[in-house]
Amino acid sequence: MQTATSLPPVIKINEALCVNCHVCISVCPVKYCNDGSGDFVTINPNTCIGCGKCIEACTHEARTYIDDFQKFVDDLIAGEKIIAVSAPSSAASFPDAHLKLNTFLKELGVAAVFDVSFGAELTVKSYIEHIKNNNPKTVIAQPCPAIVTYIELYKPEL
Ligand code: SF4
Ligand code: SF4
Structure with missing residues (x-):
């Protein structure tokens, strides 16, 4: 994998809603960007391709896209x-x-x-x-x- 410099994050995780079920990781086409070792899953934006697959898959509404409108x-x-x-x-x-x-x-x-x-x-x-x-x-x-x-x-x- 190529080392990225700095990609803007596009997905955010609501720590309070995440139940650590790892469904998001199972559907993620690249996996490496998710860290499921803690109490909730975190994302490394430099390895996430921003496809949004995990937002669709998370039934706990713990994942949303980042809206820069404000x-x-x-x-x-x-x-x-x-x-x-x-x-x-x-x-x-x-x-x-x-x-x-x-x-x-x-x-x-x-x-x-x-x-x-x-x-x-x-x-x-x-x-x-x-x-x-x-x-x-x-x-x-x-x-x-x-x-x-x-x-x-x-x-x-x-
Ligand atoms: S699918 Fe949603 S609730 Fe499950 S680990 Fe991923 S972010 Fe957390
Ligand atoms: S946006 Fe795509 S690449 Fe990034 S964590 Fe979600 S499923 Fe994986």
Whole structure:
């Protein structure tokens, strides 16, 4: 396994609700990130791929995802310069009003809003350059952060 520098935690555990049943560990595709040796399970964020499988599996509601929305609002109020990157899911969630989301974010104080597809275009350019220059047998084209983190940490040879 590749040693990660510092990944932001995405899953939190409510120690009071955890009954140490280890169901979360049994469903975790990478296992190593969970430590079940104490009174409750803890997660090492540097080896967790953030797939969320354990949240679905925990019937005690001891696992939840970390929501940074309040931190985002606090940083905006504190005057931090923030640039938003709007995902295609915003168009799916607000089918007739997704452009209003950009206006809403600007009104909140966000400095600029970019569309994720802009990053996708840059990525495609990089793929094409890599294919032209290196003639690889296979290219894995994958935007899912859990799969990307899994490959970076556990299958770097891919
Ligand atoms: S499945 Fe939930 S209750 Fe069971 S050990 Fe994991 S976090 Fe704790
Ligand atoms: S988010 Fe995925 S990788 Fe991380 S602890 Fe849960 S099941 Fe394991």
